[in-house]
Amino acid sequence: MSSVRATHGWTDAAAAFYARGQQHSDYVERLGPAIRRGVGRPTSLIDLGAGTGDLGAAIIPQGARWLAVEPNGFMAERLRQRMQAHDLSEPVVITQPWEDLGEHNLPPAEVVLAANLPGMTEDPVTLWQVCTRLATRHVCWVCGAEIEPSLGCLSGFLPPVLRDPRRTYGYDFLLRHLRDIAPTPEIRFVTWTWRQVFPDFAAAYLHCAGLTADIADPAQQRRLEYHLRQHLVPGEHGLMAESPRQSAVCTWRQR
Numbered sequence: 001m002s003s004v005r006a007t008h009g010w011t012d013a014a015a016a017f018y019a020r021g022q023q024h025s026d027y028v029e030r031l032g033p034a035i036r037r038g039v040g041r042p043t044s045l046i047d048l049g050a051g052t053g054d055l056g057a058a059i060i061p062q063g064a065r066w067l068a069v070e071p072n073g074f075m076a077e078r079l080r081q082r083m084q085a086h087d088l089s090e091p092v093v094i095t096q097p098w099e100d101l102g103e104h105n106l107p108p109a110e111v112v113l114a115a116n117l118p119g120m121t122e123d124p125v126t127l128w129q130v131c132t133r134l135a136t137r138h139v140c141w142v143c144g145a146e147i148e149p150s151l152g153c154l155s156g157f158l159p160p161v162l163r164d165p166r167r168t169y170g171y172d173f174l175l176r177h178l179r180d181i182a183p184t185p186e187i188r189f190v191t192w193t194w195r196q197v198f199p200d201f202a203a204a205y206l207h208c209a210g211l212t213a214d215i216a217d218p219a220q221q222r223r224l225e226y227h228l229r230q231h232l233v234p235g236e237h238g239l240m241a242e243s244p245r246q247s248a249v250c251t252w253r254q255r
């Protein structure tokens with residue numbers, strides 16, 4: 001598998017970075033129960049932007065029908081490894097973006113899940129229409145619900161003075177777009193912690209510089225370096241950065 005390949009904004013390197021962070025975070029433990037409270041234990045799931053499949057696996061019971069839509073090569077490979085390791089025939093993986101699902105005559109599922117995918121699209125209305133066409137019982141979106149600007153999983157690790165003021169679309173933005181076509185969802189807020197381990201200080205600096213406002217300014221560079229020296233925690237595998245996160249689990253019941 002090549003290590004760098006662009007797929008809908010995600011390179012394999014970015015996907016591998018996300019998967020490593022998820023492994024150290026409590027994302028699945030915290031989000032899984034909140035989603036189950038909204039949708040129960042579905043006997044069939046369509047998981048749009050399934051990633052590693054860890055979240056989908058925390059929701060469905062064994063033997064449930066599970067279709068994962070995941071265009072990124074690294075993530076799709078992870079999903080296939082999961083199937084092999086557990087001798088499972090599920091999930092079935094479609095390696096295409098959700099925008100191309102029209103080509104497939106997919107059978108509907110009780111639940112359609114889009115976790116951390118809606119914040120990446122500029123077209124939430126079409127995503128919503130695809131979800132409602134495919135779901136027989138519930139549509140569930142997991143969306144960012146940070147109060148501070150958040151550009152990604154590690155934004156909360158940086159203090160406000162360093163944070164890039166741009167943000168990915170949060171649940172408020174997304175729900176505003178759906179105002180005329182969707183009922184108000186049930187919303188559950190969940191706090192959790194993202195943890196990213198860097199092999200060394202240089203790797204941590206390089207990544208965090210990409211999230212920092214005005215990084216060309218030497219004063220910002222000094223602040224970032226000082227912040228990292230104060231807050232990175234040494235551990236067995238390298239230096240760990242912790243970022244507090246908040247998500248909104250939005251659930252709609254199909255009529």
Ligand SMILES: C[S@@+](CC[C@H](N)C(=O)[O-])C[C@H]1O[C@@H](n2cnc3c(N)ncnc32)[C@H](O)[C@@H]1O
Pocket residue numbers: 007008010015018022048049050051052053055069070071072075096097098099114115116117120
């Ligand atoms: C932030 S990750 C979330 C993964 C997983 N849902 C989770 O909650 O852990 C977003 C995922 O959406 C995938 N993705 C990006 N654009 C997509 C698209 N247009 N259609 C389907 N998946 C997409 C990415 O490859 C990535 O795996």
